Amino acid sequence: MKKAVHFGAGNIGRGFIGEILHQNDFDVTFVDVNETVIDALNARGGYEIELAEDAATRIAITHVSGINNAKNPEGVVQAIKNANIVTTAIGPNILPYIAELIAKGIQARKTANSTAPIDFIACENMIGGSDFLKTKVLTYLSDEDLAYVDSYVGFPNAAVDRIVPGQTHTDPLFVVVEPFSEWVIDESQLKNTLIHLNGVHYADDLEPFIERKLFSVNTGHATVAYTGYYYGYQTIDTALQDARVMAALVDTQQETRALLLAKWALFDEAELIAYHEKIRGRFVNPHLSDDISRVARTPIRKLGYNERFIRPIRELNDRNLSFKTHLATAAKIFKYQDAADEQAVDLQKRIASEPLQTVIKSVTELKDDKLIKALQDSIEAL
Numbered sequence: 001m002k003k004a005v006h007f008g009a010g011n012i013g014r015g016f017i018g019e020i021l022h023q024n025d026f027d028v029t030f031v032d033v034n035e036t037v038i039d040a041l042n043a044r045g046g047y048e049i050e051l052a053e054d055a056a057t058r059i060a061i062t063h064v065s066g067i068n069n070a071k072n073p074e075g076v077v078q079a080i081k082n083a084n085i086v087t088t089a090i091g092p093n094i095l096p097y098i099a100e101l102i103a104k105g106i107q108a109r110k111t112a113n114s115t116a117p118i119d120f121i122a123c124e125n126m127i128g129g130s131d132f133l134k135t136k137v138l139t140y141l142s143d144e145d146l147a148y149v150d151s152y153v154g155f156p157n158a159a160v161d162r163i164v165p166g167q168t169h170t171d172p173l174f175v176v177v178e179p180f181s182e183w184v185i186d187e188s189q190l191k192n193t194l195i196h197l198n199g200v201h202y203a204d205d206l207e208p209f210i211e212r213k214l215f216s217v218n219t220g221h222a223t224v225a226y227t228g229y230y231y232g233y234q235t236i237d238t239a240l241q242d243a244r245v246m247a248a249l250v251d252t253q254q255e256t257r258a259l260l261l262a263k264w265a266l267f268d269e270a271e272l273i274a275y276h277e278k279i280r281g282r283f284v285n286p287h288l289s290d291d292i293s294r295v296a297r298t299p300i301r302k303l304g305y306n307e308r309f310i311r312p313i314r315e316l317n318d319r320n321l322s323f324k325t326h327l328a329t330a331a332k333i334f335k336y337q338d339a340a341d342e343q344a345v346d347l348q349k350r351i352a353s354e355p356l357q358t359v360i361k362s363v364t365e366l367k368d369d370k371l372i373k374a375l376q377d378s379i380e381a382l
């Protein structure tokens with residue numbers, strides 16, 4: 001069997017990446033700091049996924065094991081040394097913390113004179129996630145190692161799309177996922193061209209696909225979350241029953257379409273309308289219960305310069321297109337509170353102790369005075 005190492009045995013790791021790797025006959029070693037999950041993976045060697053639909057189909061995932069990277073980093077290095085592919089779904093903020101371990105795994109392959117090409121694929125909600133991981137990994141490598149990386153190690157960017165809400169089952173491995181899924185990998189960045197996973201779409205140019213996904217699914221979902229929170233809701237499905245929340249989603253999708261059509265000739269308006277309708281259907285799936293706190297998590301990250309609101313706002317502005325609804329939601333993020341979310345707490349502390357404009361500039365990294373002022377006005381109007 002081929003060997004995969006996957007960092008992050010959480011919702012998307014077990015609920016999507018693990019499924020695809022299993023279907024492609026990989027033996028999957030999950031790397032995680034969650035001891036309960038790692039112990040259960042090693043004790044049982046398998047787990048089940050359930051598709052959230054009327055029939056509630058179950059899928060058995062087998063040939064899995066786990067390593068706790070906090071306790072057994074050397075085990076992870078050895079697993080990378082022997083792997084055919086490495087993937088992550090750990091969260092963009094965590095990628096820098098696993099970079100050194102990945103660098104050591106690459107060095108172990110080099111020391112063993114391995115000329116087998118390998119790809120490290122970051123499956124995070126982030127534009128250029130694998131590029132970002134690569135920059136972090138390279139800081140731990142020597143010039144000689146870098147030459148090895150150039151020859152044998154790829155970091156292809158990827159887009160992953162499947163809604164996997166927080167899980168509340170007694171079984172720590174069981175995971176309920178939406179039936180829809182899409183995983184796109186940038187083929188032009190692959191080093192191991194012999195691995196073509198069934199169930200994955202390989203694209204020559206990932207950029208339009210990841211923008212379509214991030215600005216449609218993630219911007220849309222976050223719009224529902226922050227607008228829903230603003231109107232007092234706790235779950236995505238209840239929020240979407242409020243006409244004001246649904247209108248914010250529909251209007252945001254319209255702005256997104258205007259941007260995607262202006263930027264990318266390969267998109268067609270009718271297809272994008274159908275894509276957006278389908279996404280609305282996914283958000284209201286009655287078989288999935290998704291907390292606003294999950295979709296709205298890490299608000300400072302979501303206000304980032306290249307993230308799901310500020311980037312489309314900048315790019316719509318550059319093209320003289322309306323960004324009114326994106327701006328209205330970005331403003332609501334500054335009102336978002338969740339005592340269990342470190343970034344939400346930090347953002348509120350900063351707003352309470354610093355001038356609002358300073359906070360806006362710092363979290364969004366916006367330079368355009370007109371946009372900064374527009375955002376400030378929107379926040380103050382709430």
Ligand SMILES: NC(=O)C1=CN([C@@H]2O[C@H](COP(=O)(O)OP(=O)(O)OC[C@H]3O[C@@H](n4cnc5c(N)ncnc54)[C@H](O)[C@@H]3O)[C@@H](O)[C@H]2O)C=CC1
Pocket residue numbers: 007008009010011012013031032033034069089090091092094097098123124125160161162163164165
């Ligand atoms: N849940 C979803 O619907 C989707 C999530 N994603 C992306 O996948 C990534 C993971 O998201 P989820 O699976 O939802 O989160 P999650 O919280 O369920 O899983 C993350 C896992 O990483 C582990 N982890 C955290 N720090 C670690 C460390 N230093 N070393 C090893 N393991 C560590 C956690 O214990 C957890 O098991 C995020 O980037 C998210 O944006 C992408 C598409 C869909």
Ligand SMILES: O=P(O)(O)OC[C@H]1O[C@](O)(CO)[C@@H](O)[C@@H]1O
Pocket residue numbers: 125160161162163164217218219221222294295297298
């Ligand atoms: O993982 P993030 O970037 O915090 O955002 C949560 C997102 O994950 C998803 O579940 C899948 O992309 C979205 O529905 C949601 O917008």
